[in-house]
Amino acid sequence: MLVGGLLILVAGLMAFFPSMNSSGETDWISIPLVGFPIVVSCILLAFASQEKRSRKEIIASPIRLFTLCASLIPLAISTALFFDWLILVDWDLMYNEYALEEEYLWIESIGASWHVGMDGLSFPMVWLTTFLVPVTIVMTWNEKHGATYFPLLLMMGGALIGVFVALDLFLFYVFWELTLIPMFFLILKWGGKDRRYAAQKFFIYTFCASVIMLLGLITLYFLQPESSGSGYGTVTGRTFDMTALFTNARSKNAGDSVFLGKDMQNILFAMLMLGFLVKLPAVPFHTWLPDAHVQAPTGGSMLLAGVMLKMGAYGMLRIPIAIFPDALVFYQDIIMAIGLISLVWGAVVCLGQTNLKRMVAYSSVSHMGVILLGIASMQPIGYAAALFMMFAHGIISPMLFAVCGAFKHHYHSMEIGDMRGMARWSPFLAVYMMFAWMASLGLPLLAGFVAELMVLLAYWPAYGWWILLPGFVLAITAAYYLWSMQRTIFEGGDEGQPPESLKGETPPDITLPENIGMIILAVFTVIFGIFPFIALGMMDQWAVALFEGVFITGGI
Amino acid sequence: MSETGIIDYAVLIPLLPMLAFPVILFLGKIFNGTPGWVKNAKEGGIIALTVMGASLVLTLLLIKEHLHHIGSTNVFTWFESSWWNPGADVAITTKVFGFGIHIDHLTVMLLFVAAFLCFLINVFSIGYMNTDPINDNRNHRFYAEFVLFCSGMLGMVLADSFLWLFIFWELMGLCSYLLIGFYWERPSASYAAKKAFLTTRVGDVFLIIGLVMLWNLFDGHLDYAYVFDPVNIAAVNSGDLQIALGMMFIGAVGKSAQFPLHVWLPDAMEGPTPVSALIHAATMVNAGLYLVARMFPFFSGAELGALSTLAIIIACIGGITAVMAALIAFVQMDLKKVLAYSTMSQLAYIFTGLGSALWFANNGHDDLAAFAMGASLFHLFNHAMAKGMLFMASGSVIHEMHHAHHEVAHHDDDHHDDHFDAQSMENMGGLASRMPITATAMFVGSMSIIGIPFIGGFWSKEGIISSAWQVALKEPIFLLPALLILIGAGMTGFYMSRMWFMTFAGKPKTEVAEKVHEQTAWIPIPLVTLTVMTLGAVVLAGMHAGNWLGNFETGHYSNFFDGFGTEIEHVFLNHDPFLMILTYVAIGLSLVLGPSFAMALYGGSLDGGKKAKPWMQWAINLSAKVNKNSNFDNSKWANSSLSDSLHKRLHFDAIYDAAVMKIVVGFANLSAMFDSKVIDGAIKTIESTSQNASRKIRSLTTGSARDYIMMAALGTLAIFILLWGVA
Numbered sequence A: 001m002l003v004g005g006l007l008i009l010v011a012g013l014m015a016f017f018p019s020m021n022s023s024g025e026t027d028w029i030s031i032p033l034v035g036f037p038i039v040v041s042c043i044l045l046a047f048a049s050q051e052k053r054s055r056k057e058i059i060a061s062p063i064r065l066f067t068l069c070a071s072l073i074p075l076a077i078s079t080a081l082f083f084d085w086l087i088l089v090d091w092d093l094m095y096n097e098y099a100l101e102e103e104y105l106w107i108e109s110i111g112a113s114w115h116v117g118m119d120g121l122s123f124p125m126v127w128l129t130t131f132l133v134p135v136t137i138v139m140t141w142n143e144k145h146g147a148t149y150f151p152l153l154l155m156m157g158g159a160l161i162g163v164f165v166a167l168d169l170f171l172f173y174v175f176w177e178l179t180l181i182p183m184f185f186l187i188l189k190w191g192g193k194d195r196r197y198a199a200q201k202f203f204i205y206t207f208c209a210s211v212i213m214l215l216g217l218i219t220l221y222f223l224q225p226e227s228s229g230s231g232y233g234t235v236t237g238r239t240f241d242m243t244a245l246f247t248n249a250r251s252k253n254a255g256d257s258v259f260l261g262k263d264m265q266n267i268l269f270a271m272l273m274l275g276f277l278v279k280l281p282a283v284p285f286h287t288w289l290p291d292a293h294v295q296a297p298t299g300g301s302m303l304l305a306g307v308m309l310k311m312g313a314y315g316m317l318r319i320p321i322a323i324f325p326d327a328l329v330f331y332q333d334i335i336m337a338i339g340l341i342s343l344v345w346g347a348v349v350c351l352g353q354t355n356l357k358r359m360v361a362y363s364s365v366s367h368m369g370v371i372l373l374g375i376a377s378m379q380p381i382g383y384a385a386a387l388f389m390m391f392a393h394g395i396i397s398p399m400l401f402a403v404c405g406a407f408k409h410h411y412h413s414m415e416i417g418d419m420r421g422m423a424r425w426s427p428f429l430a431v432y433m434m435f436a437w438m439a440s441l442g443l444p445l446l447a448g449f450v451a452e453l454m455v456l457l458a459y460w461p462a463y464g465w466w467i468l469l470p471g472f473v474l475a476i477t478a479a480y481y482l483w484s485m486q487r488t489i490f491e492g493g494d495e496g497q498p499p500e501s502l503k504g505e506t507p508p509d510i511t512l513p514e515n516i517g518m519i520i521l522a523v524f525t526v527i528f529g530i531f532p533f534i535a536l537g538m539m540d541q542w543a544v545a546l547f548e549g550v551f552i553t554g555g556i
Numbered sequence B: 001m002s003e004t005g006i007i008d009y010a011v012l013i014p015l016l017p018m019l020a021f022p023v024i025l026f027l028g029k030i031f032n033g034t035p036g037w038v039k040n041a042k043e044g045g046i047i048a049l050t051v052m053g054a055s056l057v058l059t060l061l062l063i064k065e066h067l068h069h070i071g072s073t074n075v076f077t078w079f080e081s082s083w084w085n086p087g088a089d090v091a092i093t094t095k096v097f098g099f100g101i102h103i104d105h106l107t108v109m110l111l112f113v114a115a116f117l118c119f120l121i122n123v124f125s126i127g128y129m130n131t132d133p134i135n136d137n138r139n140h141r142f143y144a145e146f147v148l149f150c151s152g153m154l155g156m157v158l159a160d161s162f163l164w165l166f167i168f169w170e171l172m173g174l175c176s177y178l179l180i181g182f183y184w185e186r187p188s189a190s191y192a193a194k195k196a197f198l199t200t201r202v203g204d205v206f207l208i209i210g211l212v213m214l215w216n217l218f219d220g221h222l223d224y225a226y227v228f229d230p231v232n233i234a235a236v237n238s239g240d241l242q243i244a245l246g247m248m249f250i251g252a253v254g255k256s257a258q259f260p261l262h263v264w265l266p267d268a269m270e271g272p273t274p275v276s277a278l279i280h281a282a283t284m285v286n287a288g289l290y291l292v293a294r295m296f297p298f299f300s301g302a303e304l305g306a307l308s309t310l311a312i313i314i315a316c317i318g319g320i321t322a323v324m325a326a327l328i329a330f331v332q333m334d335l336k337k338v339l340a341y342s343t344m345s346q347l348a349y350i351f352t353g354l355g356s357a358l359w360f361a362n363n364g365h366d367d368l369a370a371f372a373m374g375a376s377l378f379h380l381f382n383h384a385m386a387k388g389m390l391f392m393a394s395g396s397v398i399h400e401m402h403h404a405h406h407e408v409a410h411h412d413d414d415h416h417d418d419h420f421d422a423q424s425m426e427n428m429g430g431l432a433s434r435m436p437i438t439a440t441a442m443f444v445g446s447m448s449i450i451g452i453p454f455i456g457g458f459w460s461k462e463g464i465i466s467s468a469w470q471v472a473l474k475e476p477i478f479l480l481p482a483l484l485i486l487i488g489a490g491m492t493g494f495y496m497s498r499m500w501f502m503t504f505a506g507k508p509k510t511e512v513a514e515k516v517h518e519q520t521a522w523i524p525i526p527l528v529t530l531t532v533m534t535l536g537a538v539v540l541a542g543m544h545a546g547n548w549l550g551n552f553e554t555g556h557y558s559n560f561f562d563g564f565g566t567e568i569e570h571v572f573l574n575h576d577p578f579l580m581i582l583t584y585v586a587i588g589l590s591l592v593l594g595p596s597f598a599m600a601l602y603g604g605s606l607d608g609g610k611k612a613k614p615w616m617q618w619a620i621n622l623s624a625k626v627n628k629n630s631n632f633d634n635s636k637w638a639n640s641s642l643s644d645s646l647h648k649r650l651h652f653d654a655i656y657d658a659a660v661m662k663i664v665v666g667f668a669n670l671s672a673m674f675d676s677k678v679i680d681g682a683i684k685t686i687e688s689t690s691q692n693a694s695r696k697i698r699s700l701t702t703g704s705a706r707d708y709i710m711m712a713a714l715g716t717l718a719i720f721i722l723l724w725g726v727a
Helices: A002-016 A030-050 A053-082 A123-139 A146-165 A169-178 A180-190 A195-223 A242-253 A262-279 A288-295 A298-318 A325-351 A356-376 A380-411 A427-440 A447-488 A512-530 A533-552 B012-031 B035-040 B042-065 B105-129 B139-158 B162-183 B187-217 B230-234 B238-255 B264-270 B273-282 B286-294 B296-301 B308-331 B335-362 B366-411 B436-450 B457-474 B476-504 B511-515 B524-535 B537-542 B545-550 B560-572 B577-602 B614-629 B641-647 B649-698 B705-726
Strands: A099-107 A112-118 B071-084 B092-103
Touching (some): A030 A053, A030 A112, A030 A146, A053 A123, A053 A146, A112 A146, A112 A169, A123 A380, A123 A512, A123 A533, A146 A169, A146 A180, A169 A180, A169 A195, A169 A242, A169 A298, A180 A195, A195 A262, A195 A288, A195 B649, A262 A298, A262 A325, A288 A356, A325 A356, A325 A447, A356 A447, A380 A447, A380 B071, A447 A512, A447 B187, A533 B071, B012 B042, B092 B105, B105 B273, B105 B286, B105 B366, B105 B524, B139 B162, B139 B273, B162 B187, B162 B238, B162 B273, B187 B238, B238 B286, B264 B273, B264 B335, B286 B366, B296 B335, B296 B366, B308 B335, B308 B641, B335 B366, B366 B436, B366 B457, B366 B511, B366 B537, B366 B545, B436 B476, B436 B577, B436 B614, B457 B476, B457 B560, B457 B577, B476 B577, B476 B614, B537 B545, B537 B560, B560 B577
């Protein structure tokens, strides 16, 4: 107990004293954003696992409070960085330039280092992660077995941030797989009836895909030109450092030449993309998602849909597209086709779902298709749209899943046909449901619309009349959302028909913590809908830098 | 170009109501049920009224400032994004998505209509909503959604780009959805709300695709200042432009409830009556017309004749809807549904008028184009005023019918009938003497819609019909819409008169109708105001409102009597004999033929000794006389299959429902099954196969040392053989 307390204290201090690097500048990323949440959560988990079962319920509430406070520290830092309060950060970066970049040697023999930094691509996702973790903690305030649940959420946040800030392929892969661990346990321990199956499927499916990606990364590692500069492995003579790889690839791609040759580019691009497409997920690699979501607890779903899916999109934009621009052109139409299929298929399948959470999960598949369309459009506005879609969906989809979670929590059922007229019993829940559903179907002045509009603008010149399919999806999306609303919260509210799973109890409205969480998410949906430029500015700058740095110099 | 003046504050016109939305919701949640909130604040009604009043005042000031010159100002930059032009000198260019205010004649006219009617209908709502116990404790929701809607409408009119037009357009769609579903617990209401949103959404999808095309055609611009510049229009391929505008027009068809996306409007009458008056008659449904009217500069700027096809399509859709809706209105018994179909029909007139204007504009007849444009927009104005009033009057009737029904039911429990339909005209009759203000308003409004000479819509409707025929003389295909709207004039005369006579003339058909009397405060205010407005349209006609709307910079009036003289001359003594004959045919159809059929079928004198106001009594007497003297046999028609189809709304709803439920949902269910059985099934097969395989391999692990030694020996042997073979 005493040791545990001391460790927590030490960890807390660590966060407040960001370590100094060699030049005496503060390193805002390594410890405060990545190390601190992971270390603290590990300590808390170790601490909680030592306690007896009966004591676990007692220590749950202080641990919950502590994790909340701990998760607010990264949020404070990233928010301050967002608005330049802390230090002046210029997000207007050239290609392959990063803000707050830090590098520490790690495994010299193979050229792996702890290299972190942020740019317009990663920072919005980092902020989103730091924002979602405390919101998730608040939203699922009353989750059972809190002593281990809340630290897992915190660890999840730290690992996710690690993925986004890593500028070293080795480090990237480590964090990429690290995110699976807390999510696996979240589904396994707090999930629904079929949680064992869902957790295994989630883990094995995405892990298999990651292995293919890893093979691609290692091939890329060994095919890169040998050198002996700093950061290059003393044994292998190659480096995992992304910035060095990008510089190399950029100079080799310039003009008519092609880095590693056209065929090798195509093969490696496909291998890497496969890993990312499964994570995204894109049809036909999407079936792990509905299972995972339906079985996952609310908090797990929120982080899974909010940030974890975006790892796939982030990875695509960060690695294959930047290194293999010629392969991107080669696969452009295929990417468009996969995006379109995901978009349409996800939406159509949504209409045929009877489980609320399953429907929302498929709607995520549909929305992730939009990101692929943005990438295939080959326009900066399309790339900025893809980034904004990641960001907006990261705020809206947790709210969707929170609403589903509230249904599960209060009515013990998520079957659409089970209930009628729930707005009578749960007016607040009905309002949040309406809001989240409307935001997700792309209502203007809410965050989702901006991204959809921009993608369509970029899509028309590239693919012409195929635009009718995304248009069709806009209508279908409205149809399945409105239809599900009509059947659950409206219609027949005079008498109301609570689900049988309530066993005759009066249906309750949602709790105070849920209210708070929903309001926060709703407010930010509105803010980023009305003032999209807050986040869009740096995204657009990043897209321009990518085009200038990769596609234009690459002679695309 | 930026200027100073009221226009700097113009953004407050939509902003104030938008900010009032959360305030009313929030206060309502806190103070629900407290006497102060119910009595003094009218559950938010007073807050809404204050805000709408402020918007109205600002609107009037703004109109005063910009009656004759175009104004625009930039408010804020929504976001910026970049565009890559491969191969160009400047490879990356920045596209700006801003919001600003743009004011011209269209804005001025529609802004006045919107702000004025929003205010009046707010007054009406306080009378209508707050006295019905069914609304207790949820009126704040009504007022909150009401002001949000007003914000959307005012914003759409003021916006300076097609993008923000679309954004506010969708905001209105949301409010329409929320307000139609105000009584969400009724299955019919939640069904109607969904239907309205989805049907308009289908149109909106095409609108946004059209906008995307337009944005790409105009080099990343959707703001009026750029896209209406003749230089930029001339630079664009007219064929592409026509397709983009055509897509946008489909959006207008959805929003303005035109064939074939009209099915939502009659069902939208599930909403409270003020909502029907505001959204589904006077403002939101005009958004589609506004969008089409906004396209005018494209037609005058593009290549001669290149956009004619679209103009013809617009007019034809109008013509078809005008007659179709009027036909369905023939058989409706629900007071509000008659008005709903009438709205569709009248909007269709305006579409035909706009189609004519756009055709003229695209074929180089600028004067005729200005005239047709002015007539169409003036009809929009007249129709909004009259239809808003008609709906409020119908609300007044329904409200008092409800009251009377409660009284009757209260006094005599035996007569309590839960299925009493306060909206059905079969239960009314003879209300002219019992509800003089309402009857007058309805009388004037109906006359305006019918186009009785000198009253309201007459001036503009004649302009539309004559414009359409003038196009028809030059372009034969236009004969279709021209003929249809001419026939429609007579049909309008029939169904509007039918509605009035069934409701207000004759003997009361039920006990409830006998007990009806006007008693609710607040309601008469807007009725009287709008009656005056509608009658005053004659003044506006004299002031060349139509001319001014057609030709903003120079078309305004110089001398009232001159203007009036010209107008009269144009209508009744046109120098072109064709147009003159046309006018008299139209008047004959709408004034004589339609109403006399209605009188023959539904006319009748009031019950014993009751007298209506003198300006209505003559009509009732006349109707009684016509009714007695004609022995018109209606049964054959009433039993015909056409009448049956009309009762079923020409089967559109049934077909659409079947298409959606059977084909789309059926396909979706099939897809869901395919997804879980085939796509996920493949994954599951991989799973189970690998599990089985591993189970088989596991059987090698016997745990017995003997087996392992055996295997090791065999393995070693194999290696040796291999090595030996290689060597």
